[in-house]
Amino acid sequence: MSSSSCTRRAAGVAALAACALLVGTPHAATPAPPVAEKLPTTASVLAGAKDADWRDVDPARTLYMDFGDARVVIELAPGFAPRHAANIQALVRAGWFDGALITRSQDNYVAQWGRPDDIAAGDRGAASEHVPAEFDRALEGLDWTGLEDGDVYAPQVGWVDGFPAARDPATGRAWLAHCYGMVGAGRGMAADSSDGGQLYAVTGHAPRHLDRNITVVGRVLSGIEHLSSLPRGTGALGFYEDLGQRVPITRMVLAADLPESERVPLQVLRTDTRTFEQLIRARRHRHEEWFIDPVGRVELCNVPIPVREHEG
Amino acid sequence: MSSSSCTRRAAGVAALAACALLVGTPHAATPAPPVAEKLPTTASVLAGAKDADWRDVDPARTLYMDFGDARVVIELAPGFAPRHAANIQALVRAGWFDGALITRSQDNYVAQWGRPDDIAAGDRGAASEHVPAEFDRALEGLDWTGLEDGDVYAPQVGWVDGFPAARDPATGRAWLAHCYGMVGAGRGMAADSSDGGQLYAVTGHAPRHLDRNITVVGRVLSGIEHLSSLPRGTGALGFYEDLGQRVPITRMVLAADLPESERVPLQVLRTDTRTFEQLIRARRHRHEEWFIDPVGRVELCNVPIPVREHEG
Numbered sequence: 001m002s003s004s005s006c007t008r009r010a011a012g013v014a015a016l017a018a019c020a021l022l023v024g025t026p027h028a029a030t031p032a033p034p035v036a037e038k039l040p041t042t043a044s045v046l047a048g049a050k051d052a053d054w055r056d057v058d059p060a061r062t063l064y065m066d067f068g069d070a071r072v073v074i075e076l077a078p079g080f081a082p083r084h085a086a087n088i089q090a091l092v093r094a095g096w097f098d099g100a101l102i103t104r105s106q107d108n109y110v111a112q113w114g115r116p117d118d119i120a121a122g123d124r125g126a127a128s129e130h131v132p133a134e135f136d137r138a139l140e141g142l143d144w145t146g147l148e149d150g151d152v153y154a155p156q157v158g159w160v161d162g163f164p165a166a167r168d169p170a171t172g173r174a175w176l177a178h179c180y181g182m183v184g185a186g187r188g189m190a191a192d193s194s195d196g197g198q199l200y201a202v203t204g205h206a207p208r209h210l211d212r213n214i215t216v217v218g219r220v221l222s223g224i225e226h227l228s229s230l231p232r233g234t235g236a237l238g239f240y241e242d243l244g245q246r247v248p249i250t251r252m253v254l255a256a257d258l259p260e261s262e263r264v265p266l267q268v269l270r271t272d273t274r275t276f277e278q279l280i281r282a283r284r285h286r287h288e289e290w291f292i293d294p295v296g297r298v299e300l301c302n303v304p305i306p307v308r309e310h311e312g
Numbered sequence: 313m314s315s316s317s318c319t320r321r322a323a324g325v326a327a328l329a330a331c332a333l334l335v336g337t338p339h340a341a342t343p344a345p346p347v348a349e350k351l352p353t354t355a356s357v358l359a360g361a362k363d364a365d366w367r368d369v370d371p372a373r374t375l376y377m378d379f380g381d382a383r384v385v386i387e388l389a390p391g392f393a394p395r396h397a398a399n400i401q402a403l404v405r406a407g408w409f410d411g412a413l414i415t416r417s418q419d420n421y422v423a424q425w426g427r428p429d430d431i432a433a434g435d436r437g438a439a440s441e442h443v444p445a446e447f448d449r450a451l452e453g454l455d456w457t458g459l460e461d462g463d464v465y466a467p468q469v470g471w472v473d474g475f476p477a478a479r480d481p482a483t484g485r486a487w488l489a490h491c492y493g494m495v496g497a498g499r500g501m502a503a504d505s506s507d508g509g510q511l512y513a514v515t516g517h518a519p520r521h522l523d524r525n526i527t528v529v530g531r532v533l534s535g536i537e538h539l540s541s542l543p544r545g546t547g548a549l550g551f552y553e554d555l556g557q558r559v560p561i562t563r564m565v566l567a568a569d570l571p572e573s574e575r576v577p578l579q580v581l582r583t584d585t586r587t588f589e590q591l592i593r594a595r596r597h598r599h600e601e602w603f604i605d606p607v608g609r610v611e612l613c614n615v616p617i618p619v620r621e622h623e624g
Contacts, residue, residue, distance in 0.1 A: 107537040225419040
């Protein structure tokens, strides 16, 4: 695989992770000769995607979280957590997260943010004090794209509207899967003790044992690297013992509340398309030149859901 | 789950990642009342481990890599990659990695280090110029502890001497699995183009598609958080385009070449023990109070292999 095939704009952050391990640095490497790519690779599938394979992200369900020089863009999943999504929208609009803190960075697990007890209580606006747990939902009515490669944790896995998910025909339930970059609502001991006022993002190996034990509210579309590269907290659970390490959130805002010129025009590859099916196939059988023995199988959380900036 | 159950010394870095998501910060939380833990948890299993359940790490196969204020401790796996392990030992002894650079940090994938072409060539000492690929080995003769929960990528998975591994009875082969913190030898296009002079560590969701496509040489026992929290490189494959971002490695040394007083006395929980079997069970059925609906299954790369500092 030539390094240039890993840098196409449409591939996005997630697809970059698909690229192979090279020994040399790109600037030192001899450019690879052009290869007639007859067998699909992540890069060739994305290069062949049509505009109709991409969907605009709805600004009403898109959050921008700014801290330092970083911006994290999160897409909410009201199809799975409607009450949490609505509450988060209300909290964001009330400014709850402005001046909130990233309080926790636990290695190979999560980063978490909210308003700890030692800072001023935030304005809750129209947000509810109590929100029911939304660990799963009925599987009926979901536009399901299945992955046939099996899963350790769930009877069936696949994607719904660009989110990794699982379902159980025996119980008739479906739920979002804790893959890298997924966002959830922190809770205490009670199942219904989350209200969306404290959030976490997965920054390590997928903690799938959390599935159906906490409400997943969406996923990070871009900027997850700013959360996953935070210094790790040295306290229990990765909380920052040194309170000076906590990272202030400058602002969290709904894209819909900004003028269009200030929005990040992201698009997500539709997961109900033939292009996405080809992408799954390309991830299963890695035809990039570097691979010696492609395994022929792929795990749910190892399929990137590509994101790009809309160029039109 | 009380936060205190996540902080026991023996639990180590890996076991911390097992702890649950709390809403409050620990110092703000009301201490949980003591719970009679009849059902095993990660913490209770480790608290009940005997000294004989832990093995000292052989200093002859233990590497310390120092950069900035960080120390990363790596255990080599000569049982799987004897030629690479020997070559890495020779390169380390010759000082090859002293003044080498961390050149790459790719989000949700790997950090990589070595001597790029634009710095002085290092001293190779007794290291070979050419080392065969060691992607897998015969499964005979391995002290295998199996995991019965299935796997997407391999017919069978489990542990050998404290390393996550996979095997295929049909081919008679076994290999190390690319779980978080595993260390491999970077290579170019040719299978046998790695010599151990360039290494990488997994810093994201397990890239198991790399299994049997590259030589895995060991795993990080402590300090992986210093690699996984490095800023991400903005070049192709996460290489640092801004060469000033590359991180100089002060020193890489074999523990055996240091006086005993300067060694880090790490111990690894033996994976061929009843205690480790109990740990697997505790990870499968999460009995910590926080969990509502433990899934009853666990994936290979979600079982921590505990490491502690020897207190004797």
